[in-house]
Amino acid sequence: MTDHARQLDAHYDAPAERDGQSLTARLRVAFREAGCDPDRLTLDEVAGIDQLHLGGRRASRSLAALGRLAPGSRVLDAGxxxxxxxxxxAAEFGxxxxxxxxxxxxxxxxxxLSRATGLADRTSFLCADAAHTPLAxxxxxxxxxxxxxxxxxxIAAVLAEWRRLLVPGGTLLLHEVVAGDAPSPLRLPVPWARRVETSHLRSRHALEALLAEGGFAPLVVQDVTESALAWRRKHRRREGDGTPPGPALPGPALIFGEAFATMGRNLCDNLAxxxxxxxxxVWRKA
Known part of the structure; x- marks a missing residue:
């Protein structure tokens, strides 16, 4: 395991380092406590732990529509x-x-989760560095x-690898956090980093320049900060009232640990x- 991988393990599976219980084990217990069978779950039941990005499923649907993904498309979900x-x-776009x-x-x-939701035949998963994969x-x-x-x-190595993996004319679909224009430093921790050394934010200009150098031509690019901030504020209010409707289904705090509430507040403040x-x-392989 590389130092980079160890840092990400320590960030994204922090509770395991403290209590020794695997993430899968913690989540299975949490589903049982919520009255769910951990081997037979619905996509709604797992939504709180499977969309770890701003906007949740709505943002994923928006990106898929923007990229015009056709049924039968072979997609690499990187990260x-x-x-x-x-x-x-797999379920909604084929x-x-x-x-x-x-x-x-x-x-x-x-x-x-793919086995539990009946989607194992259309999804598979691989543990590897995005810059160095064993794929053809x-x-x-x-x-x-x-x-x-x-x-x-x-990122240059990552883009070179993605370009290698794509068919001629293949597309790259991104929904990404970039550095803003404020001169003040990032307020930490945030969902992707606890320390400044593990956050690799780039400005929009820098990212677009790297994409161009890497052989990707833009088809459509849009700033969705305002809608992302509105979504984060809505979820911040929901997390703060302490009375979520229905059973207590597993949420991201089981992944990030006690720091998650602070991460959410900081992300909202950083966006604002x-x-x-x-x-x-969406970019196309040139």
């Missing part, structure tokens, strides 16, 4: 986390999806990435202060 976008693309993540705990959970050239029609580039220090912005876009 797939617990596999929520992979399952959504895609065949390979999820890839460097965090082993996420890959294990992703496979379990020209395997995918599209590469999908939501809120993961800010965890990837060598223009320390970070959110981009949604």
């Amino acid at each position: 797939c986390g617990t596999g929520g976008a992979s399952r959504l693309l 895609a065949q999806v390979t999820g890839l993540d460097i965090t082993a705990a996420f890959v294990e959970v992703a496979g379990w 050239d020209g395997t995918f029609d599209a590469v999908w990435c939501q809120h993961a580039l800010m965890n990837m220090p060598d 202060a223009d320390r970070v912005r959110i981009l949604e876009g």
Whole structure:
């Protein structure tokens, strides 16, 4: 395991380092306590732990529509986390999806949740670095990435790998956090980093320049910060009232630990202060 992978493991599976219980084990217990069978789950029941990005499923649907994903498309979900976008693309858009993540705990959970929701035949998951995969050239029609580039220090190597994996004319679909224009430093911790050394935010200009240098031509790019901030504020109010409707289904606090509430507040403040912005876009392999 590389130092980079160890840092991400420590961030995204922090409770496991403290109590030794795997993420899968913690989540299975939580589903049972919520009255669910952990081996037979619905996509609604797992939504709280499988869309670990701003906007949740709505943002994933928006990106898929923007990218005009066709049924049968072969998609690489890079930085797939617990596999929520992979399952959504398979269930709602008819895609065949390979999820890839460097965090082993996420890959294990992703496979379990796909089996539990009946989507194992249309999704598969691989633990690997996005910059170095064992996959063959020209395997995918599209590469999908939501809120993961800010965890990837060598973006040039990542883009070269994605270009290799795409068919000629293949597309890259991104929903990403970028640095804003505010001169004040990022307020930490945030959902992707606890320390400044593990956050690899780039400005929109820098990201677009890297994409161009990497052989990707923009088709449509839009700033969706305002809608992302509205979504985050809505969820902040819901998290703060202490009385969620219905059973207490597992949520992201089981993944990030006690720091999650602070991460959510800081993310909201960073968005409002223009320390970070959110981009949604589609690029084509040139």
